[in-house]
Amino acid sequence: MNLAYRDIRHNLGRFLLTCFGLSLLLGVVLSMIGIYRGLVEDALTLVRTPAVDVWVVESGTRGPFAESSRIPGDTREAIARLQGVSAAGSVTYQSAETRHGSEKLRLYVVGYEPGRPGGPDRIAGGRPIGRSHYEMVADKRTGLSTGSRVELGRDTFTVVGLTDDQVSSGGDPVIYITLKDSQQLQFELAPPAARREIARGSSPGDTDTINAVIARVSPNVSPESVAEAARRWKHLAAMSQAEQERILTRSVVERARKQIGLFTALLLIVSAVIIALILYTMTMDKLREIATLKLIGAPDRTIVGLILQQALAMGTIGFGFGALLITSIKDYFPRRVVLLPEDGLALAAAVILVCVLSSALGVRLALKVDPATALGG
């Protein structure tokens, strides 16, 4: 006879309500883990999308994401000629804000040379950029669709293709435009400023500047050897893909990552305390029944089983509801929530462990109950 099941069935509404409350709490814990993963994933998306091995940036910087980096536009040709480089591309990165209809759009603009590394890795709808000017590929999170027209700087761009899950480390959706367009957007002076420069007798400025050159190396060639070769130019710095990823996760999103990590840990502790209190209260409610069971001869294992099984049922149902809830609403979060199976399993294991440990309080209480309590008097 399973007493835990019978007791749950007897107070089913209250038990399910408790499980629901716990599921909301565990859902929040799971979503925080998902947000944490999403933050790291978002930060790495931009750096992984071009699928390159070496990043060449301005000397003395750790650009182009952690720090500003400006290098001459012809650097790409020099890097492409290095031994072992199979492909190289120039790229620019900048934030921009515009409006589409009544909506304000914050965008992260990537300029690249079509046909070279740096563009979107996969087009989810429409086509890649085919013209040299005023076309863009936008991430679906912008809310734009193919054919939409968006003003950027002094020009109007047409969305020709769409991507999935391309966002910056700040969570802004990414758009891709040609390098020429992005250079104009980033470096060209506004007409009044350009006229003033001409009036002063200076050039309005060379816009052939880029933020980085990215390069793929041939198989069996070490990216480090290519980076080393690039560093011989004193105005350049170079790093491998792994170094660039480390900079992003250990520098650019480090503080946010720690903040979310700490908050997640705190939530787990709060969950553990709440689970312990719930189990303790559930046991308190049953003290007379437990005393009666002891009096009629129930061994300790029956009492422990009653409490432990209810604790595990509550943890399992609470986690199940929570996971289901977050899985079904995660796409409505403003930032990406990445739910990895291993994270879910780890949290489930943690919840089970917390339930077992928390039930120790209730078990201790139950084992101390004097069977004479059932007799009263």
Place this chain on the structure above:
Amino acid sequence: MSNPDSETPLVQVRNVSKHFGDGDTRVDALRDVSLEVHPGEVVALLGPSGSGKTTLLNVIGCILEPSTGWLSLDGEVVYDGRWLRSDLRKLRLEKVGFIFQFHNLLPFLDSTDNVAVVLSLAGFGKDESKRRAIELLDYLEVGHRKNAMPANLSGGEAQRVAIARALANRPRIILADEPTAALDSERAGIVMDLLRKVAVEQEAAILAVTHDEKIFDRFDRIFHLRDGRLDDQNT
């Protein structure tokens, strides 16, 4: 009624004392108490509040360890200066049935399972436990309420289910704490008749703590406790 002189007592209490605390705070709850209850007997423990009735019941029920004395249940010496069995719960399961003032049925089990739970604890299979539980409920004339939850039983019905639970593992000693206190006269009479029936038919010894004057005439003997001592005037 049994013949106390011709049979081995089911309950033998010899020179049992129990005190709580020491020094200035010492309270002597039982002082040198001795009594015997034979098979088929229904006896009452009477006394004012604080006289030691419940303490004596707890000692006989192996819930409370005496300070000194000797105790035998159903022919087995269970206490002689110390408990002679390590697993007292198993001892209770085998030898003693309890009936409470407020029935103390498990609220999450129906009548049948409240009785079957004892059999289940004693190692009977599920079907056998259910079958015997229903037999007992029928025997106590409450079989028609076998599927009812305790909250839906009347006071008399609940107490009869509680008696069925106390009898489930066929203990020969039934300890009852104010078994009729929550019942009216008619239902109290029915419960006492049932206890008498059990004592006679199952050759059990029934020891009840009570204040209920309306059932005094239903007992074979009455032990009076005062300040932890049994009166000489036991009737």
